[in-house]
Each structure stands twice: as structure tokens, then as C-alpha cells.
Amino acid sequence: MVLKRWWGGLSITLAGIFMKRIYRTDRNKLPSKCIVVANHTSYLDIIMSVHLFPHTIIFMAKAELLKVPLFSIFFKKLDIPVNRKSASASHQALAKCGHEIDKGRAVFIFPEGTISDEGKLKPFKNGAFKLAIEKQVPIVVITYINNWKLLQNGGFFKSFGRPGIARAVVHPPIETKGMTEENLVSLRHQVYDLTVKTLEEFKKYSR
Secondary structure (H helix, E strand, O other): OHHHHHHHHHHHHHOOEEEEEEEOOOHHHOOOOEEEEEOOOOOHHHHHHHHHOOOOEEEEEEHHHHHOHHHHHHHHHHOEEEOOOOHHHHHHHHHHHHHHHHOOOEEEEOOOOOOOOOOOOOOOOOHHHHHHHHHOOOEEEEEEOOHHHHEOOOOOOOOOEOOEEEEEEEOOOEOOOOOOHHHHHHHHHHHHHHHHHHHHHOHHHOO
């Protein structure tokens, strides 16, 4: 994790990108055993994430990252790739996430399932929220404000990028203790609405 932070920090600093981290909760009290979810607008989201959270994070992300030189070494060894076109592969990946949670680790899942276009939020899938309820662990929500403007969809060396300040908001944990599958939809809506509200609050930075 230390190496990930060093590598990520160096990469974005050399690109002229600096992080603005906005915590609406005590960073040092964020749970080590949880599910972290965020809107997904850029490969920059993954690089920033390791700097936002004090604990080790296991990422579940698309298997295509194994083909990206800057990500493949760490992602192959430490994280959970998923083939988005296969329902069985997605189920297996979520099962692996469950095992990591059982070990006391934090798992990071992008509920949109893919990178959105120009920061426009896509519908959230159920997987992250179902898993949080099954494991009775809190959800920590991160909202990325303007990463899509600094590194657009396509990845390093393949897309438009520019220097600037990348902003992210880290919200207080949402507890799931006592929730059942009947609460799944309302939990998903709660996280989605929080993300929409935060993007609207900081929209001047994403224009």
C-alpha cells in the first residue's frame, strides 16, 4: 500500500495534478473493514483513492486494467479484476471481495461498473450494497468532483489530460448493521443521492 501511494503520488505530481482532499468525517477514524464506493469518471480515481484512505484498500475493477502498464503490476498482484461482460465472473469477484472483508480489509467498488462520460453519473448497480448488507459492514462514500476534466476516459497516453487540482470529498461512514436485503434499494438510492448532491454542491469546479 505504501508503494501504491508513492507510485500514485509521483505519477500525478509529474502530470501537474495536485489533490484537494475534503473530509466530512475524521480520516483517522475511518473503518478498516468496510466497502468504499465512489463515482467513476477517470483512471485518476484509482490513483487518488489510495491517498484518501488510511488503511489498505483492495480494489475490484475492470479486468482491462491488466493491460494498462501503469496499473497492471499492482492490480494483478493485489486487487480483484472482473470481467464486466460475464455475470458469473462478476459474482466470483464479489465473492472474493467478501473474503477480503472477512479478513478485516476495506474493499473499493465503483457501483457504476465503468467510467462515465464527462462526469455524468450512471445508474448504480446493486453488488456493492448487497455485499455491505450481507457482511454488515459500513459503506464509505467518496465523491470525485472533477477528475474527468484532468484525465479523460481512455487512460494515460490515450486521452486528453491537463494539470490542475483534483478534488474529492470523503463522507461519513453509512452503517448497515441491522439492514436486510429489503433495505438494498433504499441504501443504493441513499448513496446515489448523496453523490448527486455533492456533485451539485461543487459543480463550479467541474464546469
